[in-house]
Amino acid sequence: MSSGKKRNPLGLSLPPTVVEEGGRDSAVEAVPGEKVIEDSLRSLHLSGNQAESLQNFLTQKQQISQLGELCEEELDRICELGHGNGGVVHKMRHRKSNLIMARKLVHLEVKASVRTQILKELEILHKCNSPYIVGFYGAFHENNEISICMEFMDGLSLDIVLQTVGVIGESVVGRLTVAIIKGLTYLKQECHILHRDVKPSNVLVNSKGEIKLCDFGVSGKLIDSMANSFVGTRSYMAPERLRGDGYTVQSDVWSLGLSLVELSIGRYPIPPPSRREYAEIFKVSPDVIEFSDDTPEPEGEDTSPRTMAIFELLDYIVCQQPPLLPRGIFSDDLCDFVYKCLRKNVAERADLKSLALEPFYIKYEALDDTADFAGWVQSVIDLRTQQSESK
Incomplete structure (x- = not known):
């Protein structure tokens, strides 16, 4: 197969997104309360280790939320974990809690209203509490960058x-x-x-x-x-x-x-x-x-x-x-x-x-x-x- 030319005999498009069948959930509350956490854990039928690990994460998340909103001034950069077309991921330390987390930084040249809508849509991540889904601490924007703060996984991707x-x-x-x-x-x-x-x-x-x-x-x-x-x-x-x-x-x-x-x-x-x-x-x-x-x-x-x-x-x-x-x-x-x-x-x-x-x-x-x-x-x-x- 020749590599010298870019071919597109089928006329394939590169659509910005493909519409899913069915709509998306609306945004949910920022951090679930203690009763919501307990109900969520019971409904998942987890093993003892899974329940303990998820409970520890959700407890840490509540502690961070009680210390104030996530922002750039509260984070210290430790090292880069990876990067790609979608953005760069750094290992970070949350100053007030001393918690280690991963922060994905996405640079976007968009209107302020679009950034606000993105953050609103990302709030659904607070609802995703599973041993098989990376934990989400929160997101914020500064200048033209969206920061998505997640659980740190030391084995990486x-x-x-x-x-x-x-x-x-x-x-x-x-x-x-x-x-x-x-x-x-x-x-x-x-x-x-x-x-x-x-x-x-x-x-x-x-x-x-x-x-x-x-x-x-x-x-x-x-x-x-x-x-x-x-x-x-x-x-x-x-x-x-x-x-x-x-x-x-x-x-x-x-x-x-x-x-x-x-x-x-x-x-x-x-x-x-x-x-x-x-x-x-x-x-x-x-x-x-x-x-x-x-x-x-x-x-x-x-x-x-x-x-x-x-x-x-x-x-x-x-x-x-x-x-x-x-x-x-x-x-x-x-x-x-x-x-x-x-x-x-x-x-x-x-x-x-x-x-x-x-x-x-x-x-x-x-x-x-x-x-x-x-x-x-x-x-x-x-x-x-x-x-x-x-x-």
Whole structure:
């Protein structure tokens, strides 16, 4: 595939946003009271560790709210955690409480009325209290910047994890899958929100063994204002979104499937690896890799995603076969799970409820391995520290 020209034979558009089916909730109260917190915790049917962790976060959040409104003068910057088209994230210290948090800073050249509307729409994040959703302390604006203050996750995001370890093993992918589906299910059922931006950089982990979603699309105004920055996000969009069709939870399922393939093979999977590349990645004989009618062997020469112009990439997502996992390297359960996530026809694609009945999901939901996962995250943190020190 040529990389010299930008092609767009389908006339694909890059819409600033895709309208969800159904409306958004209106803004809710800034910080829920103690009785609301207790009722919320009871309704979630949490494990002891989950309930304790969430209770601790909500208690910290109440303490911060009692110390006054969040503002730039009350925050000390410690270090940068990551950055991208959407903004930059810093590790911060709240002076009055000495609490560590993450602050996403988004620069927006918009009218004051639009900034006010964005902050109002972000208030719904106060309602999202789940072990699978990153905690939200609050948001404020100063000059032309919106600050979104969130729970700090010391393992950082899965894209950074992937850069550190190269490939994530299937047992860890299984644990991540369960948490992501539970997070998406919570957003849909309890908050009436579809995520709209599922990808590795929007899944966070920490050394307590927790896995949480962040950056879901609660603010239409914010999405519209940042529309020109979402090229990377479109790489994970389902074919129907790129065609400008309606948006459903199955669009999030596509993005989940694509993310699971990426975590499993160590790179963005479009175009998919050839038999030779798979053999090199996993240090196995090419004969071990099993392609089938459901997962045909990619045709042509190896093509890195970096060599594809954006419209070439989007055309590929819409027109070509999805990047499924070959058997022989991965279990049948994982291959089948990904296959059901990446059906191009929305009517044939799984939804969250059916994915929770899949053998791959059931296997890892049944495992009580939070301590093991916490140890794995800590090993990744240690490895990243070693890599930084050796540079």
